[in-house]
Amino acid sequence: MLTNQRQLHYDRQIATWLLLCAAVIFGMIILGGVTRLTGSGLSMVEWKPLMGIIPPLSEEAWLATFEKYRQFPEYQKVNRGMDLAGFKSIFMYEYLHRVLGRLIGVLYFVPMVYFAMKGRVRAGLMPRLWILFFMGGFQGLLGWYMVKSGLVDDPRVSQYRLTAHLGVAVAIYGYMLWLAFGLLFPGGKGTHRFANLAMWVAVLVYLMILSGGLVAGTRAGYAYSTWPLMGTSFIPPGLYEMSPAWLAAFEDITTIQFNHRIFAYFLFVLVHVFALLSWRKGLGPRGTVAMLLLLAALWLQVVLGISTLLLHVPVWLAASHQGGAVLLLTAGVYCAHVLRRQGG
Incomplete structure (x- = not known):
């Protein structure tokens, strides 16, 4: 039976591993954004989970891969004439994105098995680690499902599938952080009232x-490069004019960008109110x-968001x-x- 001190040592090891995986996932999310912004996401028209890690290694292989790409709508409708x-x-970009995904799988699975076989995983944690593993596998399948939506008549991926792909990646990242924080800071001072x-x-x-995934998937960020107004008014014409009206929140670029802005304003106010109330009650x-x-x-994100709009979505700034x-x-x-584990 492990002593408490030894278990805490193992907890820190596992937390460090989880934080390392989370950092790589963070990079994966950024690279995914760059892949999308550079129009690279549909360049690989096949999904080979095992052999796909090997890129074209000769001029003949490159020409064969390029010829496959030329058979699909993105080349024929968007990139015709590309050399x-x-x-x-x-x-x-797409190749590195896929390889990094496979690397994350290895970086996660191998240490997980090692820690489990050595008996270093505390009771109750192992099922949660398996949940993260299966979420990662699902994310890989979802990525190809997203790509497939752009290999048909319209050479753009579905905004629904793109948002789902982004959402699962961020959910994995957030859950991984939560588990790591739980191991590093097991608690002791009770729960804060907020x-x-x-x-x-x-x-x-x-x-x-x-919401940002919908903006990215519909390219709604390019529609209005002004702030705080959208064009010449705060509330632009054409909001929710689709039939049925609720569909506009997911498919109309004006409505999607407007909703994203309003959501940002609401969150900005809410976080400041939350901070003020929490400070008044004591935080430690x-x-x-x-x-x-x-x-x-929050303030960094506000500055980045407004700058991205005003500068008409440059790749480096949109990725930031x-x-x-x-x-x-x-x-x-x-x-x-x-506040849940260490609150005052």
């Missing part, structure tokens, strides 16, 4: 990210740090905006954990 050098450029509100803030940040040193990190991440959203979620999850 082999141009194809190699977009291919490598712990439930902190959880809701984290959930709303997650929903905000899904760790709670204060968590709240400051949350506010800093996506990364900023994940940083905001990180701060939200940490703040929720502190």
Whole structure:
């Protein structure tokens, strides 16, 4: 039977491994955004879970791979006339994205088995680690399901599938952080009275990210490059004019961008109210740090979001905006954990 001190040591090892996996997933999310923004996501028209890790290694192999790409709508309707050098450029983004996904699988599975066989996983944690593993496998399948939607007549992936793909990636990331924080900070001071509100803030940040997935999937971010107005008015014409009206929230670019902005305003106000109420009731040193990190991440994300709009969605800035959203979620999850387990 493990002593308490030894189990805490093993907990820190597992937490460090989970945080490393989360950091790589963070990079994966950024790379996924760059892949989408550079129009590279449909360059690999086949899914080979095992052999797909080997790229074309000869000029003949590259020409054969390029010829397969030329049979699909993206080349025929968007990139007609692209040469082999141009194809190699977009291919490598998608290739690296897929290889990194496989690397994450190995980086997660092998240590998990090692820790389990050595008896270092505390009671009750193993089922949660398996949940993360199966979520990762599902994410791989979902990624190909998303790509397939763009290999038909319309050379764009479905915004629904893209949002689901992003949502599962971020859910894996957030859950992994929560488990790691639980191992590093097992608690002891009770629950803060605003712990439930902190959880809701984290959930709303997650929903905000899904809203951003719809913006990305429909390219709604290009529709209005003005702020705080959308064009010449705060409330643009044409909102919810689709039939049925609710469908506009998912398919009309004006409505999608407007909803994303309004969601951002609501979240901005909510986080500041939450911070003020929490400070008045007392937070303690760790709670204060968590709240400051949350506010800093929020302001950074606001600046990145507005800049992305005004500069008409440059790749580097849009990718930073996506990364900023994940940083905001990180701060939200940490703040929720502190108030739930370490609150005053």
